[in-house]
Amino acid sequence: MSSSVPSGAPWEDFGRALKSWRRRSGLTQRQLGQIVGYHHSQISRLEAGLREPPPGLVHRLDTALGAGGALATLAAASHDSPHDRRRLPAETGLFTTPPGAEPGGGAAEWDGLPWPAVLPAEGLVCPLHGSAGCVTPDRAAAPELLARLAADEPRFDELTAMEPEVLHALTGFLACVIRGALQLTSLDGTATTERLLRGVVRWADAVNTTGRTPHGQLRIAAQYAQVAGRLRMRRGQSSIGMAWFGHGLRWADAVHDIPARATLLSDICALVRLDDDPGPTLGYAEAIGAVDSRRRWISTLSHLYQARGYALRQDAAECRRHIAAARRAFDRLGRDDDLEAPWLTGAEGEMRLDSAIGGALRDLAAATGDRTTARRAVEAVARSRARLSPLMRDTHLLLTLRLADGWACAGDPEAAVALAAPVLDVAAGTDELLVRAELDGLHTRLSRDWTGVPEVIGYRDQLADLGVRSAVRGLPEFASRARHVRTR
Structure with a gap:
């Protein structure tokens, strides 16, 4: 095989090796595609070096062709090929982050959450090797690795010397953040997540100056930016959340990370939709x-x-x-x-x-x-x-309000109130943008269409005691109407 011969595109070497192993096995592109579950046209594109093999496919190709891991090794090496550096956009600011310090307060307790022993975990693959099944560092060793990255003056040469271990630790920690955000409403990993993210971006810049593409660093940076943006949305900080999503999209684009690009765009779309503008x-x-x-x-x-x-x-x-x-x-x-x-x-x-x-x-x-x-x-x-899992408390709150609003739209305000009243105290006190939007829509429906319904009047009485503490757009007006009804 000619995998050591320089090529003009990052995946040409992998494509030539794949073609060689396929021919050695006596298979046509169509036959190989049937074995691994891909259309033969996609096998053709891979052999031509026109696309990066999707996660999970490289392992199946190795197994089907008896390559003994040679294709997986070559795929990982292609990420770090000096030719891959041409893929980085020649723009200023690629290695910058949104201004501002990480938020303080809100203790992040991870002891009760499982540390992933193997990647992928919580949908996160290894930034270097995809879904190959990389082992993460021991939980006891991970904090020291991450502390090196978050230091005021990190030693990037030392970090690069242990690059796989640090990237695996970063991925494992982010999996814990995601699991914690799903399970524990009071958990706040925003400060640690953003501090590590800024360290990763500085590390990527240092690697890039050596002439090597910081592929793994930018891939994990895109994932961290997505989680940082979501955590900011939980705080009601849409502008900072959008800034992180935008930076994450640039990093995903720089290393052609298709899954990250798609999910970041979906988060941006969810945030934009809150303005009720269809365009x-x-x-x-x-x-x-x-x-x-x-x-x-x-x-x-x-x-x-x-x-x-x-x-x-x-x-x-x-x-x-x-x-x-x-x-x-x-x-x-x-x-x-x-x-x-x-x-x-x-x-x-x-x-x-x-x-x-x-x-x-x-x-x-x-x-x-x-x-x-x-x-x-x-x-x-x-x-x-x-x-829903009972541990997904924020999602349960959001869907409860959405269900209540659905009943209000369906002409059953009594059912709407019965669902919303028990969670109103928690919902009115949250900063989470998506929950606030659901609560605002429900208030709009009830206050506009069902003012004289006894259950809605009682709901307004409850709301009047909470409106002062709420930042939801519809609450102050709704609470004012409630006081007016009670004094008539």
Whole structure:
């Protein structure tokens, strides 16, 4: 094989090696594609060096062709090829981060959360080797590795000498942050996440100055930026969250990280949608699908966000068409989709699918006044809520409010109040942007359409005692109306 011969494109060497091993095995491209579950045209593109092999495929190719790990080794080396440096955009500011210090306060306690022994974990693959099954450092050793990166004056030469271990520790820690954010509402890993992220970006800059592409550093930086943006959204800080998402998108683009690009665009789309403007929402939703139309999980995401955009536009036909397309794409998700987006497959995927469909139908019902659509929204959200783990408290709160709002749109304010009243204290005190948006929509419906209903009057009495502490847009006006009703 000629894997040591310099090439003009990062994946040409891998492609030539793949072709050589395939021919040595006596297989055609079509036969190899059938063995590993890929269309023969994709095998052809891989052999031509026109694309990076998706996570999980390299291992299957190694096994099918009896290459003994040679293809996996070559794939990992291709990430660090000096030719890969040409892929970095020649722009200023690639190695910058949003201004400002990390937030203080909010203790991050990780002792009760499982440390992943092997990657992938929580949907995070190894930044260097994908889903090859890399072992993470021992939990006791990880803090010292991460402390080197977060130091005021880190020794980047030492970090680079132990690059795999540091990147594995970073991925393991981020998996803990993700699990903690899902399970513990009071947990706040924002400060540590952002401190490590800034260290990773400085490290990437140092590696880049040596002439080597900081592929692993920028891949993990994109993942950290996504989590940092989500944590800022939980604090109600949309501008900082958007800044992190934007930086993460640049880092993902720099190293052609397709999964990170798609998920970052979906987070940006979710944030933009809070402005109730269908134009930008649809623009970002379509951009998600354009990342890679062959990946069904990306198509699923794109259709779900387009459904919500068309709901805002009050286009019922297009909204329903994209819901149907999302269901079809979801039903066809396969092994590679599970490797790249495990959170969108299986039971958790069903929960997310129904949640998004319920949200789109509720938005459409709220815009059009169609109570039949509202009842369908209630059914979808109820299915999603029933599948939730009891530990996913923030998501349970969000879906409870969405379900209540669905009932309000469907003409049953009593059911809406029965669901929302027990969680109103927690919901009114949260800064989480998505929860606040759901609460705001519910208040709008109840205060506009059901003012004289006894249950709604009692709900307003409860709200009047909470409105002073709430930052939700609709609460002060709603609480004022409640006081007026009580004094009449």
